[in-house]
Amino acid sequence: MIMLLVDTCIFLELLLNQSRAQECREFLDKIARGELEAIVTTFTIHAIEAIINEADTILSFLRNIMASKGLYVYITTISDEIAASILMGKIKRDFDDTLQYYVAKKLGVEAIVSFDKHFGGLDIPRKEPRDYL
Numbered sequence: 255m256i257m258l259l260v261d262t263c264i265f266l267e268l269l270l271n272q273s274r275a276q277e278c279r280e281f282l283d284k285i286a287r288g289e290l291e292a293i294v295t296t297f298t299i300h301a302i303e304a305i306i307n308e309a310d311t312i313l314s315f316l317r318n319i320m321a322s323k324g325l326y327v328y329i330t331t332i333s334d335e336i337a338a339s340i341l342m343g344k345i346k347r348d349f350d351d352t353l354q355y356y357v358a359k360k361l362g363v364e365a366i367v368s369f370d371k372h373f374g375g376l377d378i379p380r381k382e383p384r385d386y387l
Contacts, residue, residue, distance in 0.1 A: 258292040259358040260285070260325075261368035262301050262350070264383060265294075269306060269315060274369070274383070281367070281383030288323035290386060292367070295357055297330045297350065328357055347372055 260282075268278040284290045299319065303312050319325060330353065338353040345352060351372045358366050358378050365381040366373050373380035 257361065257363045258290065258381070258386075259354060259361070259363045259366045260292045260294050260298070261354055261366060261370060261373070262298045263369050264367055265298070265302050265315070266305060267369065269302065269311065277383045277387070280387050282318075282322075284386065285324040286318070286322040291324045291326070293326050293328050293357070293361060293363065294319065295328050295330050295354065297353055299327070301350070328361065330357065334360070345376065 264278050268275045285292045302315060306312055334356060338349060338356040341356055342349060342352045354366060355376060365379045367381050367383060369382060
């Protein structure tokens with residue numbers, strides 16, 4: 255099966271009911287059913303919790319993560335963050351994008367699923383949810 259890394263913005267698009275929320279819902283539903291395999295980092299989960307900052311929404315989000323058959327949580331370590339910090343200057347990206355890229359590289363994913371164009375020009379392709387629908 256294809257392994258993908260899902261970036262923070264995909265979850266936020268849905269949780270904040272933004273313009274491409276339905277596309278993200280359909281993509282994440284495929285992962286939840288186990289039709290696609292994907293990774294989310296704990297860094298992403300914590301960022302979403304901090305941005306949403308509403309108990310019921312966070313609880314629902316976390317329960318969906320736990321129930322998703324095709325979604326695996328990668329626990330980012332201090333070593334990962336040190337490596338990403340070193341890598342930042344080489345790939346000229348901010349810390350969160352570099353950490354996502356570092357984890358994607360480390361785990362050998364096929365693509366980073368994101369609307370963030372900062373992932374362009376790297377050796378792991380950036381895809382959007384619609385590419386898997």
